[in-house]
Amino acid sequence: MSLLSPAEGWYYKKVSKDEKMWMLIALTLCIMLFVWMVLWHVYGKQNPSSITYKTSTVEFAQLAEAYTKQNMIGVDNGIPVVRPQPNTDVFVMAEMWRWSPILVLQINQSYKMHISSKDVVHGLSIQPVNMNFQVYPTYDYLLEFKPTEAGEYRIICNEFCGIGHHTMIGKIVVIEKEEDLKKYGYENFKKAPAAIKTTTNQPVSEADKILLGEQVFTLKGCGACHKTDGTVLIGPSWKGLYGKQEKVKENGETITVKVDDDYIKESIQNPSKKITAGFEKTPMPVIPMTDEDIDNLIAYIKSLKN
């Protein structure tokens, strides 16, 4: 009588035996589900952490960069490789469109990972172990991971973060013993990280500038969009870029500019002013850099000749 008013006395009708049984089973199950989640916090080994720090994108970027610079042992595909000590804090940065750094972890050791984003919301997804967490800008999520199996893992992004979303893939390597590094081509990487001196007041040689520029390239994640071998991805390749005549769009008009120091500096500080023709759909974000960083980067770009 679902289309008509219920029959008289409906409110006092006795509940049938089978319906009562089912409701009791259902209620028990529902309570069990709640208890189960609580108990898993006590006995289970996989629980999302409750620790979050409020941060800003600039602050976290500085922390992550300083951390990576300090602990870097090498570079893989333009992304810095870090080998953290067990039980230490590790900084993992998500940005359009890369995960940095690559981590070399020891099996069955714990690492306190601080995870945050430099720009939009991202999704940290470790494969093939299939563990997934949300990553926000301005929130530093502290997750203490303990890898229980050795091997090569990927971090993919599973929250839509713009047109280059599908290229956002990072790496974690879990080793059992030192020899395992060979499997990943990391055996010749530095044992102990050495910080590069940057505080001296002496003029830096052009060769050093190029090296420092390459470091900026790696640390700031330029390689996520700009390749140095001539392949064109999300942004123009840097190979042979310096001195080239480039077609750019400024205020909707296409003009030709020469790629020189001023143009590069402007492109970094105000990337949306002149947009290289063909890359209108993937505008570059503003990446905070010091003048020194920019100088070094220009030196590096200069060195990438055809």
Add this chain to the structure above:
Amino acid sequence: MSNTIEVTETHHEPSPNKGTIINTIFRVCDITGFKVDLRAEKLIRVNAVAAVVSLLLAVVAAILLVFTRYQPVHLLPAEWYYRLVTFHGLNALIFWIIFFEIAGLYFGSTVILNTRFCAPKLGWVGFILMVLGLVMSNYMILIGKADVMLTSYTPLKAHPLYYLGVILFAVGALIGVILFFGNLMIARREKTYGDSLPLVAYGLMTAAIIAVITLATGAIIYIPTFLWSLGLVQNIDPAMYKLIWWGLGHSSQQINVAAMVSIWYMVSFLAVGGTSINERISRTAFVLYILFICLASAHHLLTDPGVSSAWKVWNTSYAMYLAVLASMIHAFAVPSSFESAQRRWGYNKGLFEWLSKAPWGNPAFSSIILAVIGFGFIGGTTGVIFGMEQTNIIVHNTIAIPGHFKGTVVIGTTLTFMGITYYLIPLIFRRKIVGMGWAKWQPWLFFIGIALLSISMIVLGQLGVPRRHWDATFSGGPFTYNFNPAVDFFWTLMMLGGSLAFISVTIWIGIVVTSVFFGPRVNGPQDMQLKISPLAPPAKSHKGFEAPGTLVLTLIFLLVFLALFFLNWKWLAATWNVK
């Protein structure tokens, strides 16, 4: 009831002796005997038509998306893929469903209560706002100014007109919901129904209450976001945004569930003359939906920073998952209403004669039974398991999540809405169904298609495949990654399921459009192709179980649930440790 008179615009021939007892704003349905307010009927029609148009837009996008994710074809370029994911989500999950629900609310508050529509002009204002919103948002998406997905998580930013479109649509819908309450008030005052609302109207009322809460939450998040896109607000905190957005995003799914379950009871009544074996229980379950919808929003934040585990565990479950309990109560109450009626009709042999002798040739009936099965076994089981704090780690943002809600929203809600349309065509549009032969197997094709699509997406997700992702081969990235080789098989299955479902929806739209615009007119009960059953006779005796077959079916459901439950926790236990 064949001697009552129909008064429609095109058919002004009331016989003089009966004309006096019928108000000119009404016609009396010669099939059901209900008084139908002609102004409400028109509004029901236009909202239903807008719903079908939205569904068409959604499925055209869907089939293109399926063939993009199916890597051997990889149809669309990246930008169009993301654009159409946004487009599909908005049209399927918001426009199609809410237009249909507004039609349903108008139907439930006037026709089945024998009452008039309180303010038809406002109804048109609401409808026009909704259409305006649909056009505006869709246009902004298609010209590439709103590639932000349905969720539009800040700081991703769309064009202000996109947000404005969504806001206009929501305001229009809110007007519709308010009119629903206006109609209820008139019906109550004029005592057009007995002491208590019919169960269907009661269920729709809970849907409407949830809709008010949901749309208010929507306003809280979309208005500041709109101002932010205009540059008038500096910053929208991304975690705050996601928290409140899901107060809209998931609570709106609870509107669907309440509306869908109401229709399940309605079809039980129409097809076999059944009713809930205990209306007090069914109504209590509807109230649980209103009280515990917050469940919904919290489980979207299970692997997020910013909220603690205590907050997550408490808010997903309130210590006992009361909204889940409500659905489990309906899972018994709906099939048992069929079973009890069928048994009273004499199909009493064994456990399942009531089911084998059910009116399977009635497409509305088969739609509803398939929707109940799909909603429970696919959507329900995965929903509860994925919505637990820890197991969410192994599925969050993977393609298993859309796989899950294909089980709830597509097999559950959409198939239910498609099914009930087979009754609306003759009763509201007054046309015969053209192509009954097609209509009989359309629900089955849809069920098989979406079940394949949904289950393969869930498996793919369990293998780590991300959702909303243009290229699972990561072309252009610094590294590549190959998923478990089993994914190839499930991608193929998904493509197959998606294609079958697409064909089925195309058939359904074909039937609906041809019937509504070109079908022969319905002139009386003799033109009714779908049976409207009289009330099932009262039970002779009340001993033991009232619905033993249903109890067995629900126990099977319980076993499937437990198997999937332990499987998922086993998989979780095999991952790295994290705390």
